[in-house]
Amino acid sequence: MVSSPLHHDDIARVLDSVRDAQTGHSLLALTKLEGFRLEDGRLGVALAVAKEQAARLAPLCDEAKIALEKLPGVQSANVILTAHRPAGAGTPAEAATQGGRAAAPPPKAAAGGGHRPFGGPAPAPGTPVLPDVKAIIAVASGKGGVGKSTTATNLAIGLAQEGLRVGLMDADIHGPSLHRMLGTESKPEAREGRLQPMEVWGLRAVSIGMLVDEKQAMIWRGPMVMGAINQFLTDVDWGPLDVLVVDMPPGTGDAQLSLMQKVPLAGAVIVSTPQDIALIDARRGVTMFEKMNVPVLGLIENMSYFCCPNCGHNTELFGHGGARKEAEAMGVPFLGEVPLLADIRATGDAGAPIVASAPESEGAQAFRRIAQATAEALRHRNA
Numbered sequence: 001m002v003s004s005p006l007h008h009d010d011i012a013r014v015l016d017s018v019r020d021a022q023t024g025h026s027l028l029a030l031t032k033l034e035g036f037r038l039e040d041g042r043l044g045v046a047l048a049v050a051k052e053q054a055a056r057l058a059p060l061c062d063e064a065k066i067a068l069e070k071l072p073g074v075q076s077a078n079v080i081l082t083a084h085r086p087a088g089a090g091t092p093a094e095a096a097t098q099g100g101r102a103a104a105p106p107p108k109a110a111a112g113g114g115h116r117p118f119g120g121p122a123p124a125p126g127t128p129v130l131p132d133v134k135a136i137i138a139v140a141s142g143k144g145g146v147g148k149s150t151t152a153t154n155l156a157i158g159l160a161q162e163g164l165r166v167g168l169m170d171a172d173i174h175g176p177s178l179h180r181m182l183g184t185e186s187k188p189e190a191r192e193g194r195l196q197p198m199e200v201w202g203l204r205a206v207s208i209g210m211l212v213d214e215k216q217a218m219i220w221r222g223p224m225v226m227g228a229i230n231q232f233l234t235d236v237d238w239g240p241l242d243v244l245v246v247d248m249p250p251g252t253g254d255a256q257l258s259l260m261q262k263v264p265l266a267g268a269v270i271v272s273t274p275q276d277i278a279l280i281d282a283r284r285g286v287t288m289f290e291k292m293n294v295p296v297l298g299l300i301e302n303m304s305y306f307c308c309p310n311c312g313h314n315t316e317l318f319g320h321g322g323a324r325k326e327a328e329a330m331g332v333p334f335l336g337e338v339p340l341l342a343d344i345r346a347t348g349d350a351g352a353p354i355v356a357s358a359p360e361s362e363g364a365q366a367f368r369r370i371a372q373a374t375a376e377a378l379r380h381r382n383a
C-alpha cells in the first residue's frame with residue numbers, strides 16, 4: 001500500500017476547518033496538535049487538551065476523523081485526545097522498593113507519562129495508584145515470539161486456580177493479543193468514570209486490543225503508549241487483587257525501561273525458549289530488571305521439548321534445559337518448563353487458554369506447576 005507523505009500543515013488545516021458550533025473556535029485553536037503518524041494508510045493524530053475540555057471536544061474529533069479521511073493517502077483516521085496529568089510523585093527506585101504496592105507513577109511528560117488517550121480526570125498528585133493490589137508482576141521476554149503472552153495468560157489463570165484474586169493487564173501495546181487469547185470480543189464498560197475490566201476465566205483483564213482497533217494501537221507513538229499504560233493503572237477499576245500480572249512488550253529497550261518507571265513491580269518472570277540465542281536475550285532481561293531493583297522471581301523455559309501427541313515421545317527440538325542452566329548461572333530461580341504442544345497453540349488461538357479449558361492436560365499441568373512456583377516465590381518474597 002502506498003502512503004503519501006503528510007505534513008503538519010495538512011493536518012492543521014483540517015483541524016482548523018472543524019469548528020465548535022457554540023463558540024466558533026476551531027479544533028486547532030482548542031487543542032494542541034501533539035503529533036501524528038501515517039502508516040499504510042492509517043493515520044493516528046494526537047491532540048492535547050485541558051482535561052475539563054475533553055468530553056466536550058469528543059464530537060469535534062469525530063468530525064475531524066471524517067475530514068482527515070479525505071486527505072490523500074489516508075484510508076482510516078483515529079483522533080485521540082490526550083490530557084495533561086499534573087506532576088505526580090515517586091521515582092523508579094522508590095517505586096521498586098514499595099513491596100509491589102503501586103505508587104503514583106512518576107511525572108515525566110517527555111517520556112509520555114502526561115497523556116491520557118481515553119480522557120477522564122487525572123488523579124491528584126501523590127494519590128496512591130492501585131492501593132488494593134498486593135503485588136504487580138511482569139511477564140517479560142528478551143525477544144518476541146517465545147510465548148510470553150501465552151505464558152502470561154496461563155500463568156494468571158493458574159494463579160487464580162491457586163485461590164488468588166488475579167488481574168491481567170496487556171502492556172504489549174504494539175502487539176496486543178490477550179483479548180484474543182482470552183476470547184473476549186466485547187468492550188469493557190465505563191462505570192462512574194472508571195473502566196471495568198473484563199471478567200473472564202476467573203481473572204479481571206484489560207488489553208488495549210479490547211479498547212481500540214489493533215492496527216491503530218500499532219501505530220501509536222511512545223507518549224500515547226505510555227498514556228494508555230498509565231490509564232490502565234489509574235482508571236481501571238481493578239478492585240482488590242492479590243496479583244496483577246502485566247504482559248510486558250518484548251525486548252529490553254527504552255519502552256521497557258520507561259514502562260518499569262510507571263509500574264512498580266514486586267517481581268518479574270522471564271520467558272525464554274531453550275536456544276542459546278534466546279537465552280542471550282533472556283540474560284539481558286534479567287540484567288535490566290536487576291538494574292531497576294526489580295527482583296527476578298525466575299526464568300521459564302517455553303517450547304522446552306516437543307511431546308508427540310501420537311506416541312508420547314519427547315523430542316528436544318531446540319535443545320532442552322538451557323534456561324535452567326542459565327538461571328543457575330545467573331543465580332535466579334528456575335520456575336519450570338513448558339513443552340511445545342499443538343494443544344497450547346490451538347487453545348490460545350481459540351480464546352480458551354489451556355489451563356482453563358483442559359486443566360488436566362500435560363500443557364496445563366506444566367503451567368500450573370509454574371503458577372505454584374510463582375505464588376511460592378511471591379510468598380517467600382513477602383515473608
Ligand SMILES: Nc1ncnc2c1ncn2[C@@H]1O[C@H](COP(=O)(O)OP(=O)(O)OP(=O)(O)O)[C@@H](O)[C@H]1O
Nearest residue numbers: 144145146147148149150250339340341344345348
Ligand atoms: N508451548 C507452546 N506450544 C505450542 N505453541 C506455543 C507455545 N507457546 C506459545 N505458542 C504459540 O506461539 C505463538 C507465539 O506465542 P505468543 O504470542 O504467546 O508469543 P509472544 O512471545 O507473546 O510473542 P510477541 O511478544 O512477539 O507478541 C502463538 O501462536 C502461541 O499459541
